[in-house]
Amino acid sequence: MQTAPSSPVGVSERHTTVPAPSTLQPDPNGRAHLIVAAPGGRPVADLVAALHGPVEVLVGCDDEPGELEAALRERLAQASVGLRLYVAGSEGLVRRVTRLALEAGMERDEIHTEVTASAARPVWCTHCKAITPDVSTTLVRCDGCGRTLEVYHHFSRRHGAYMGFQADAELPGDLPEAQTRWP
């Protein structure tokens, strides 16, 4: 189960780019369908059965994201408008695949996602621009520059990652307590 994002006061759920929890539903408007699923994730047999038109399934593996991404890029480069993409897996996989699909020219209303495994987030460092994957805690050491980042309620669609900034920038050493929020 994914918990609802904890929006700070004043953040509009309607306008925020922070992804809202969603479940995979068959899209009756699609002419062809491509499903990306992680092993051990949500079974997609019911989804496949509910879809009309050609359906393809790509099975990904969190340990070797490069292989899946290459296969997906190749597939999308051949695709025509009318395709719908379905992604089930960890938060990290879902965001990576979504970013890749947007780069390949897909639109957000053609991409359906469901986080069925770890909710750990990719975090983009506003200082060194590196992305630290699989962050489950509210504070994390940046893979790129080593700064202690606070994971903020802000999502970049282009990077497919949440934003993190130096947690003790105002007062060096003054760090809030880290909590595990995205197991």
Place this chain on the structure above:
Amino acid sequence: MAVTTLAVRVAEARALAPDVRELVLEPVDGTPLPPFSPGSHVVVHVPGERPRKNAYSLACAPWSTDRYRIAVRRLDAGRGGSVGVHARVAPGDVLAIEPPRNLFAPVARATRHVLVAGGIGITPFVSYAHQLRAEGVAFELHYAFREPGGGPLLDELEALCPDAVHAYADPTGQTLLAALDDVLSRRPLGTHLSVCGPAPMMDAVVALAGDLGWPASRIHLERFSVEAGPTAPFEVQLAGDGRRLSVGEDESLLEALEAAGLDVPYLCRQGICGECRTGVVDGTPDHRDMFLTPEERASDAWVMPCVSRCAGAGPLVLDLP
């Protein structure tokens, strides 16, 4: 809201088709006109006994700052603006226009554009063609028209981008739709569809694209104006000072408010942009815009005075001073 206008002189006027008149407009004082983005329009203050403010797409390159061009199809059943452009405007005349605005800009992320024009709906795609050609972005222009010898601006566009233009001399639009059935079935991801033409043709293209799996995010429309249906006079009351106004059958609610000296903000005057949204205190509007959501329409709390009217004789009581 005070609207700045530009004074332009009609440098040339000629017929592009029996019912289409082209006007070339140049600055009166030699100051360059503002550059604009593809798909932009200007609101032209058309002189006449009842002055009209009509929006026309700029049919020239976006960087054409020494002269603008518009092409206007005469609509005898319209409210008189296009007839005024045909009958009352001559070379040498000075007109007031409002600076370019855009409700139909090309999608910057698109890697390919499918442009579909019906008749005088070709006009916004002239600036598209110039810009996309200059940027080297892939595009194809499908243009259906009723003139057997070729629609307005066809020759010019074929000369500008011969490989991109596909012409359909077919007043029914059936050959266009048959061609689009194939085109929209096999275009790469990253392609966006933009359509401008008469409402029935646009609706048919949108329906076809939807059947072929094109989501709303890939379909972009520029409607000429709201094809309004019959108009009848009605009464309006201003909630502020209680004044009552009559709106004639040949004027819009916005025009009647302006004639009474009210400063109602507006941009497109076509029921699209939402700028002139006005609160309704009492009475039932006859909604003819494309801006309000179905829920907002049903609430009858708002009206778009540029195109919408009153259901019945009124009075429609507006939240105005």
